[in-house]
Amino acid sequence: MNISIQELTFNYNSTPTLNNITLQIHQSEILGMIGPNGSGKSTLLKCINKILEPKQGKILLDQQSITKINRIEIAKKIGYVPQSTNTNENITVFETVLTGRRPHITWQSNKKDQEKTWQALKTLSIEKLAMRNFYELSGGEQQRVIIARAIAQEAKVLLLDEPTSNLDIKHQIEVMDLTHKLVLKEKLAAAIAIHDLNLAAKYCNKIIMIKEGKIIDAGETKTVLTEDNISKVYEIKVKVNHYKNTPYIIPIAPLN
Numbered sequence: 001m002n003i004s005i006q007e008l009t010f011n012y013n014s015t016p017t018l019n020n021i022t023l024q025i026h027q028s029e030i031l032g033m034i035g036p037n038g039s040g041k042s043t044l045l046k047c048i049n050k051i052l053e054p055k056q057g058k059i060l061l062d063q064q065s066i067t068k069i070n071r072i073e074i075a076k077k078i079g080y081v082p083q084s085t086n087t088n089e090n091i092t093v094f095e096t097v098l099t100g101r102r103p104h105i106t107w108q109s110n111k112k113d114q115e116k117t118w119q120a121l122k123t124l125s126i127e128k129l130a131m132r133n134f135y136e137l138s139g140g141e142q143q144r145v146i147i148a149r150a151i152a153q154e155a156k157v158l159l160l161d162e163p164t165s166n167l168d169i170k171h172q173i174e175v176m177d178l179t180h181k182l183v184l185k186e187k188l189a190a191a192i193a194i195h196d197l198n199l200a201a202k203y204c205n206k207i208i209m210i211k212e213g214k215i216i217d218a219g220e221t222k223t224v225l226t227e228d229n230i231s232k233v234y235e236i237k238v239k240v241n242h243y244k245n246t247p248y249i250i251p252i253a254p255l256n
């Protein structure tokens with residue numbers, strides 16, 4: 001499935017939070033969304049997922065406007081991992097991941113739904129947590145549960161909002177590696193908002209850089225993650241080196 005966003009503008013209040021955004025997310029590719037805090041990454045993901053309704057512009061899933069697709073169909077097509085999940089709900093990890101199957105369940109969950117749930121738990125190496133209460137888990141454990149839920153959903157599009165922010169270095173790599181493999185195997189289209197430029201450099205095929213709701217640059221990862229672009233967007237000095245053809249970024253100091 002391919003996603004096409006055309007001239008999208010979104011306002012929470014009088015000033016646009018997203019201003020004239022045009023971009024494509026291609027099947028079998030990971031698009032990294034990077035930019036400072038408050039630049040509009042989460043807002044953009046929420047527009048694609050139809051949680052927010054843009055004022056102007058179009059969002060097409062394989063040529064079809066999302067305004068014509070109902071909630072259940074959206075939930076079948078798009079897996080979404082929000083930036084934070086606040087819940088005091090007294091439900092187990094297993095039940096939390098099983099809710100990813102909800103768009104597929106007609107009356108009651110069946111054996112297949114339960115199997116998919118176990119598979120997703122195993123994929124994230126959290127099957128041992130299955131019977132624990134979700135809200136008792138650590139931040140990183142919760143994050144992996146929510147990723148497992150999106151995987152159990154078997155959607156064709158994955159929208160991940162800072163999926164690695166609470167994870168230790170091993171689990172960061174594990175989640176990004178897993179996403180990468182899944183995107184290739186299932187021909188998914190993925191968009192990931194991410195602050196870690198080095199993880200973005202390693203795993204994203206394309207990058208968009210957003211600042212104050214506008215796209216500053218977009219394209220192949222290597223051509224976007226340059227010293228000039230990063231300095232401009234974050235107002236810091238960086239050095240960009242390359243290792244095995246992948247850029248890696250070393251922050252040096254704030255500008256001036």
Ligand SMILES: Nc1ncnc2c1ncn2[C@@H]1O[C@H](COP(=O)(O)OP(=O)(O)OP(=O)(O)O)[C@@H](O)[C@H]1O
Nearest residue numbers: 012013017035036037038039040041042043044083
């Ligand atoms: N529900 C809301 N109502 C009003 N303004 C909002 C709302 N949600 C976000 N904003 C504002 O919109 C702008 C973009 O926010 P958004 O959450 O999309 O940024 P972000 O790029 O995801 O930032 P971060 O890197 O901190 O997660 C910010 O200025 C934020 O204060």
Ligand SMILES: [Mg+2]
Nearest residue numbers: 041042083193
């Ligand atoms: Mg955000």
